[in-house]
Amino acid sequence: MKKVNLVFGTVYGGAQYVAEMLEQALLELGRETCLYQPEQLVGFVPPEDELLLIICSTTGQGDLPDDIQPWFNEMKSKAPYLPKLKFGLIGLGDSSYETYCGAAEQLLGLFEELGAKQLGEFLKIDAGETMEPEVEALAWLPCWNLLIDTELAA
Incomplete structure (x- = not known):
């Protein structure tokens, strides 16, 4: 079972709340998760044998x-090559x-430049x-979770 690392970018807390709700839902689905706070991202390169779920709001x-x-x-300047990384993306x-x-x-x-592959729809x-x-993110999650299982079975 692949671990899901959740990363968020937020201005007023909306994306963080969505990430927290998704983490809880993934745990309820039996997934191992790690929700990274912004200060924990320094030096973090997503492991390719785990999944990444990014939730990000837009500002300006x-x-x-x-x-x-x-x-x-940091990711742009380090430019780690991540061809085996699968990721999901939610934009607010x-x-x-x-x-x-x-x-x-x-x-x-x-992440496409880094060679990572998007899993499911943006x-x-x-x-x-x-x-x-x-509510929309939680409605999207079962399909994404199913794609994880399909990916693991392949």
Whole structure:
């Protein structure tokens, strides 16, 4: 059973709350998890034999939140090659902005550059459509969890 490492970038706490809800749901599904706080990301390179789930809100003009920016920069500058890493991505944003989910898009681009493979669909949660992003994330999770099992069986 592969461990799921959860990483979040948040401005007002929404992405953190979603990450905490997903961690609990994954534990209930029998998964081993680790939810990384922003200060724990210094020097963290996701192990390729584990899974990564990134939950990130967008701020400004498609910018990364301040709490995840240092890790993003560190991963970009170190550029570890991660061809066996599988990751999931959830972006929180507002579709009335041109840069909707821009921070999560940056993370997607970075991890693809590092050779990692996206597992499942990139979930974009629109603040203009829902006041409870955790509900959409929890609805998405069973499909992602099934893909993990399919991946492990292959």
